[in-house]
Amino acid sequence: MKAAYLRFAGLVGNTTGFAWRCLRDAFRPPYESKEILKHLDELGAKSLPLVGTTGLMIGLIIAIQSRPVLARFGAEMYVPAMVSISVVRELGPILTALMVTGRVGSGISAELGSMRVTEQIDALEVSGINSFRYLVVTRVIACTLLLPLLTGIVDVLAILGAFVAALTETHVSANLFFHSAVYSLWLRDIIPAILKTVVFGFIIGVIGCRQGYTVTGGTAGVGHASTNAVVTASLLILFTDLVLAKLTVLLWG
Amino acid sequence: MGMIDIRHLQISFDGVPILRDVNLTVEKGRTLVILGTSGTGKSVLLKNIIGLIAADSGSIRIGGEEIIGMDPEDLYKLRRRMGYLFQGAALYDWMSVRGNLEFPLRRRELLDEGEIIARVTEQLRLVGLEDAIDKMPSQLSGGMRKRIGLARALITRPEIMLYDEPTTGLDPITGRDISHLIQHLQEQHTLTSIAVTHDIACARIIADRVAILDKGVICFEGTLDDMSGSTDTFVKRFIAAA
Ligand SMILES: Nc1ncnc2c1ncn2[C@@H]1O[C@H](COP(=O)(O)OP(=O)(O)OP(=O)(O)O)[C@@H](O)[C@H]1O
Ligand SMILES: [Mg+2]
Numbered sequence: 210m211k212a213a214y215l216r217f218a219g220l221v222g223n224t225t226g227f228a229w230r231c232l233r234d235a236f237r238p239p240y241e242s243k244e245i246l247k248h249l250d251e252l253g254a255k256s257l258p259l260v261g262t263t264g265l266m267i268g269l270i271i272a273i274q275s276r277p278v279l280a281r282f283g284a285e286m287y288v289p290a291m292v293s294i295s296v297v298r299e300l301g302p303i304l305t306a307l308m309v310t311g312r313v314g315s316g317i318s319a320e321l322g323s324m325r326v327t328e329q330i331d332a333l334e335v336s337g338i339n340s341f342r343y344l345v346v347t348r349v350i351a352c353t354l355l356l357p358l359l360t361g362i363v364d365v366l367a368i369l370g371a372f373v374a375a376l377t378e379t380h381v382s383a384n385l386f387f388h389s390a391v392y393s394l395w396l397r398d399i400i401p402a403i404l405k406t407v408v409f410g411f412i413i414g415v416i417g418c419r420q421g422y423t424v425t426g427g428t429a430g431v432g433h434a435s436t437n438a439v440v441t442a443s444l445l446i447l448f449t450d451l452v453l454a455k456l457t458v459l460l461w462g
Numbered sequence: 463m464g465m466i467d468i469r470h471l472q473i474s475f476d477g478v479p480i481l482r483d484v485n486l487t488v489e490k491g492r493t494l495v496i497l498g499t500s501g502t503g504k505s506v507l508l509k510n511i512i513g514l515i516a517a518d519s520g521s522i523r524i525g526g527e528e529i530i531g532m533d534p535e536d537l538y539k540l541r542r543r544m545g546y547l548f549q550g551a552a553l554y555d556w557m558s559v560r561g562n563l564e565f566p567l568r569r570r571e572l573l574d575e576g577e578i579i580a581r582v583t584e585q586l587r588l589v590g591l592e593d594a595i596d597k598m599p600s601q602l603s604g605g606m607r608k609r610i611g612l613a614r615a616l617i618t619r620p621e622i623m624l625y626d627e628p629t630t631g632l633d634p635i636t637g638r639d640i641s642h643l644i645q646h647l648q649e650q651h652t653l654t655s656i657a658v659t660h661d662i663a664c665a666r667i668i669a670d671r672v673a674i675l676d677k678g679v680i681c682f683e684g685t686l687d688d689m690s691g692s693t694d695t696f697v698k699r700f701i702a703a704a
Contacts, residue, residue, distance in 0.1 A: 328552040331514050336566045336618070337542040339534075 227419045228411075231349045234342050241347050248351035255360060256312050261310050264363035267300055268292060268370020268381060276378060277296075289386050290393035292371040293364075298398050301364040303450055306409035309443045314417035317348055318438035321421025322431035330422070348365055349414035355411030357403050362456075401457040408453070409446050416442040463526065465622065465654040466511065467640045471520035473503075473510060480506050482678030484520070488671075491652040493644075495665040497700065498675035504658040505549055511545055511656065513537050520656065524622065542570065543664040545620035549627050549658075551611030553599035559586075559610055560595050566618050585613040588643055590636075604631045609640065616647060625657040629664045641667040674700060 223392045275291050321344060324330050332341040368390050420438040424430045464487035471484040475641060480503040489501045498504050502676045509515045511522055513529050522529045525539060532540070551652060553562050556696065567573055573581065586592045589609035599607060608631055615623065628644060631638035641664040647653060659665055665686065672689055674682040674697060682689060682697045 267582055321685040322557075327555070328548050328550060329554055331509070332546075332548060332554065334514060335541055335544070335546040336569065337538045338569060339538065 215262050217294030223417055224389050224415070227423075228415045230341065231346055231411075231415055231418075232410075234346045235350055239342075241343060242408075244343065244347040245350050245354075247338070248348050249355060252316075252355055253358070255316070256355075257362070259312055260305055260308055260359045261366055263304055264301070264366030265370040265373075267296065267304060267363075268367030268372075269374045270370075271295060271367075271370055272374035273378075276374075277327050278438055280405050286389070288375060289368075289371065289390035293368050293394055294388040294398060296367040297394055297402055299402075299450075299454075301367060301382040302402050302406045302409065303446070305360045305363045306356060306406070306413065306446045308438055309356060310413050310417075310446065313352065313355075314442045315435040315439045317352075317356070317414070317417035318419075318421035318424075320426035320432055321348075322434045323428075325422065325424045326427050326431060339417060341422070345418040348418055349411065350419035352417070353407055353410040354426075356413070360402070360406040382383075382447040397461045401453070401461065403405055405450065408449060409416045410447065412445050415443050416445065429445050463523075464467055464488050465492075465525055466512070466656065467521070467523040469521040469523075471507075471510060471522065472518045473506060473515065475541060479678055481510070482518075484675070484678070484685070486656075486673060488656060490654050491648075492670040493648055493653075493655040493668050494654060494658060495669035495672045496658045496675055497660070497662075497665065497672060498658075500660075503678065504625055504673050504675055508546070508656065508658060511624060512541060512544060514599060527628045531685065538591050540620070543620055544622045544624065545615035545618065547608075547612050547615045547623070547625045547628055549630070551599075551604075551607040553559070553602075553607055553610055553614070557599075558595070559591075559602070560598050562599070562610060562614050563617055566614065570618065581617060585617050588616075588647075589613045590639070605633070605636060608632060609636075612640065614644075619651060621654065623653050623655040623657075625659075627661075628657060629659060629661045629675055634663070637661060638666060638667070640664075644668050655704075659702055 214326075272288060273294050276285060276288055279285050279287055279291065321330075324344070328342065330340045333343060368387070371390070372383065372386050375386060417438045419432040420441070424434045426433070466486070466488040468484055468486040470491060471481050472479070473481045484507060486494065489639065496504055496507065506515060506621065510517050511524070513532065517530055520530065524544075527540060529537060554565065560582060563585060564578055567581060568672060582595070583592065589612055591606060591609055591613070594602060594606060594610065599610070604609065608628070613629060622699050625644070629640055632640060644657070645668045648655060657668060669686060671684060672682075672686055673680045676696050681693055682694055684692075692698065
């Protein structure tokens with residue numbers, strides 16, 4: 210039991226060290242911007258279909274679920290507001306982060322892991338290239354930039370989805386619906402949400418890269434690494450979300 | 463003092479000593495071949511020399527510079543004068559053969575576009591794989607990968623080359639051709655090299671001196687002729703089996 214705690218403490222320490230190294234190197238030249246763009250493009254394209262579907266679906270579902278509930282209190286006209294606020298504040302960021310963890314986080318760790326076991330990382334190092342900067346920092350930056358973008362797409366699609374649901378059930382005017390969805394949002398709903406997606410993206414990048422970059426134990430190790438990356442990053446994201454939610458409510462309400 | 467000087471090198475993994483006390487010197491422009499049974503730590507030794515694995519203690523000097531404990535930035539600079547052929551070739555699997563060969567050149571930003579293309583073509587011709595230029599590493603056989611790995615390691619015209627089993631996995635004819643290529647480049651560019659191999663035929667072609675690694679120490683060092691005359695039981699067994 211004690212050994213488990215020590216292992217856990219060691220893990221936290223290593224991961225923090227890894228994250229710190231990413232942060233520090235991200236702001237030092239050379240910036241490898243070509244690599245970052247390449248990853249943004251690849252990872253974005255990879256996640257877009259999944260994330261887009263998720264957005265539409267949650268919009269549809271919340272609208273369908275919340276209409277009868279709000280109707281009980283005679284508050285049906287609040288459906289658009291309900292959807293947009295819950296999606297922007299919480300559902301958009303968290304669902305996007307969890308989906309991207311499954312798609313991109315696992316992919317990154319498998320990719321870096323196989324580079325490690327086939328000595329491709331050593332090959333970079335040997336030709337005088339700092340593999341940490343070239344492989345890890347670029348991916349972490351790409352993930353950190355990617356998450357706010359994808360979340361934005363999810364939010365918009367979710368509101369669209371809710372509108373589609375509304376169309377099938379009642380007669381609403383698009384104008385009224387979107388007006389109500391957008392104007393019920395305050396800046397204090399949006400800004401903390403964006404900041405939070407940045408943190409989630411960083412977590413996905415750091416955990417995915419760490420698991421892959423430090424793989425040991427050959428090909429079997431690569432499989433473990435990618436499963437571990439998904440589990441660790443998902444839990445960490447949920448935990449961070451809880452802390453940030455409390456913090457935001459304390460600060461802004 | 464040699465171009466490569468290794469003194470009292472020790473390394474262990476998880477408390478298991480792999481190299482106990484390795485001492486080696488390679489003079490500038492010479493090739494040292496390291497022989498030894500599988501799993502004795504030949505690859506570990508090569509990786510130590512280029513700083514991929516940190517030694518527990520000892521000294522490795524390259525061109526007079528101590529690399530153990532060297533600042534990482536200086537180590538990267540030093541490595542740019544070196545080439546390394548990995549036992550498993552270690553080709554970048556996200557790039558084509560062309561990409562693999564161009565990559566070290568582009569990173570160095572010393573050559574213009576035309577020179578890069580010319581250099582890539584030339585290297586591929588040397589290893590006899592001009593047709594493979596647009597293939598991905600996953601489409602190559604083991605022996606082809608090895609040769610592309612060799613081309614990639616040599617493309618930057620290093621002063622020092624470390625070869626980990628350059629001919630393993632090649633048929634005898636290609637193996638001999640590659641050995642001759644190594645020998646030829648050696649003379650042309652006065653490379654200083656260390657080559658690990660099990661292939662005595664290859665050693666005969668490329669070696670100026672040979673060293674045998676056994677149980678963590680160099681148990682023999684000399685010319686191939688010295689080796690045939692050695693009275694050491696392990697050396698005798700090794701030659702008899704080869
Ligand atoms: N990263 C590592 N962690 C733990 N042990 C290692 C590591 N790398 C190598 N070893 C161990 O060191 C020993 C020497 O390995 P090495 O790869 O150098 O052998 P080798 O002499 O190159 O053999 P071969 O001729 O089969 O390539 C082996 O017992 C191996 O298990
Ligand atoms: Mg080896």
